[in-house]
Amino acid sequence: MLHREFVCLVGLLLLCEGQGQGSAASEPCDDFTDLDLTHCLLGTSLYVRLLLYTRSNPRCGRELSHQHPSSEPLFNLSRPTAFVIHGYRPTGAAPVWIDLLVRLLAEQEDLNVIVVDWNRGAANLNYFIAVANTGHAAHNLTAFIVNMQEEGASLDAVHLIGVSLGAHLAGFVGANLKGKIGRITGLDPAGPMFTSATEAERLDPSDAMFVDVLHTDMDSFGLNGAHGHIDYYANGGADQPGCPKTIFSGKSYFVCDHQRSVFLFLCSLNRTCSLTGYPCASYSDFLDGRCLQCEAFKPAPCPVLGYDVSRWKDTLLGLGQTKAFFSTTATLPYRKASYRVDMVTWNQYLRWGAVYIRLYNGRNFTETRIDHKLFRFEQYTTTRLLAQFDEDVHPVQKVSMRIAIGNVMGPRYKIRLLRIRLIPLDRPERPALCRYDIIMEENMDVMFRPLPCDAHL
Structure with missing residues (x-):
């Protein structure tokens, strides 16, 4: 299921025009750290790499200096910057969605896309070690963003996109910077070890000027509750259509619901889904048809999932914490x-x-x-x-x-x-x-x- 979704998304991307071919062929690319099960068995020590992509090099990463960000010619500090932060990597393999997410982000506007590669630290069979490493990785990333700011970047132009455990890592960075980061997007923030955490110990609305969260696996690997200025709950936020219901399906049974958050976000970036969230007190009220008019958002329509939700930022900040619900199909383009x-x-x-x-x-x-x-x-x-x-x-x-x-x-x-x-x-x-x-x-x-x-x- 997961690989079929990924192949479909790649096919959609190939239909798009204007994809750059990267920098000159003479310059080698810096790739995401690809580990294997041996590294996970032995354990990995934390090491954070920052890989830059832009519209001129959407397929070829450039590793940035932590101390001197502007030393990389392709890094334009006057542009907005989006950081992509992965989560726990129990096998050490690179996320299957990382390249596609980078390319789709680069299509949205002229921005810097930085992949926060903390695979050395996230790759470990002991999940508790990976959780402990999020705080250390957050301090590392915080220092880099402070250096960016000192060289002319604006904090309100920074967008952190965190997946699972990476969502909490993003929250820690935001808290370190006193909530002055422009935006944090949490894609199904990790639940294990965070269900009883205080706001200071997990992602919460105070971590950025605007926080949006998508929930797809609240009854397993995801975190229950509301943790942003707007929280989207796909199909109620727990079980996703098309995902296996029994353990006999193997790995997909464990990860399908959790990773659906990434695929929904990817689809929204590709402008093929346009998933509308209906603000509502509960999923049952949404299914009963009690929350379909979005009176508080007039004359604008209900907020959509994804990168473009920032259009509703001012309204959402005025409303406080908002829960929004929507339903999807089992396959692309997900929209009902x-x-x-x-x-x-x-x-x-x-x-x-x-x-x-x-x-x-x-x-x-x-x-x-x-x-x-x-x-x-x-x-x-x-x-x-x-x-x-x-x-x-x-x-x-x-x-x-x-x-x-x-x-x-x-x-x-x-x-x-x-x-x-x-x-x-x-x-x-x-x-x-x-x-x-x-x-x-x-x-x-x-x-x-x-x-x-x-x-x-």
Whole structure:
């Protein structure tokens, strides 16, 4: 699963134009430290290397001097600088995503991209040693950033992107610099050894002027809770679609959910995902359709995941800590087609049930089951649902719907819908679809052609 996702992302990158070929061939590249299991068994002593990439050398790293950053001609201190900080490396191998993340970051704007290579220190079968090394690596990186500042760089133009254990390392750097770093992005911050940590002992909102966090594995290797100015929770922040559910799947069972945070961030950088986060108190409220309008963010839309969330920085800082939820598919481009569904029922008797909806576009269709709980249908009551589909079919020519009642042995009661309305959430340019006065039987599909909603609706 992980390698398939990575290959797909590489394929998307190859479609992009304007990729540089690096510096002159006469100058050798400085590569990420690639270790093996032997190093992990014996243990590694901390050694931090800083590898610079820019638009002119997106494939060829240049190792920077810790004491004199500006001695490297390619390092322009007037540009913004993004630091990429990996996490625990139990096998010593280089992260499979590191090169792609560097290249995609270089495409966003003209900036310095620095890979913080602390593989010697992170590569160790003893996780506790790697955790202890984060503080030492943070002091090393802090000193480098102070040297940058002394040579003319601005702290508010520094962006630290930390993965797993690297997210806490980034937080330590930010704390060392009194929260004056411009931004920290935490991709599924590590949970083990940090679940009971104080704010001073882990990533927290005070570590930078703006902190955004993505959660994908809170029930295992990731950290539960909220730790940024905005925390995104993909599929609730724990189990991810498409990831193995049993230990018999081998390594993927342990790392798939945790590493999904990186792949979602990569996809957002490539502008192929556009994953919208809906601010909400809880995942259950989000699934119930209670948080789909983003009133606090008007006239702007809901905040998106990824590099561009900085557009919402001022609003988010004014709101305090914000939780945002979204759902994804199992594979690229991860984005679901989401609709707000409003139903006005007239049935005489109170009924409880789950809802199944199928959308048709000619021969193609997509379907969803809204069955995370039973919904209440009673006379003259509006029921709001969030319907999320793995595929986006457009234009919608027919809709099939079924209200499934638990009792399948007794008589089928009729349910009358005075109105059903489907509002595309991610495609505001598309019209809302309606249908009026539909009679349906419990546990039976009813199919209808949707119509444009009346203007006053």
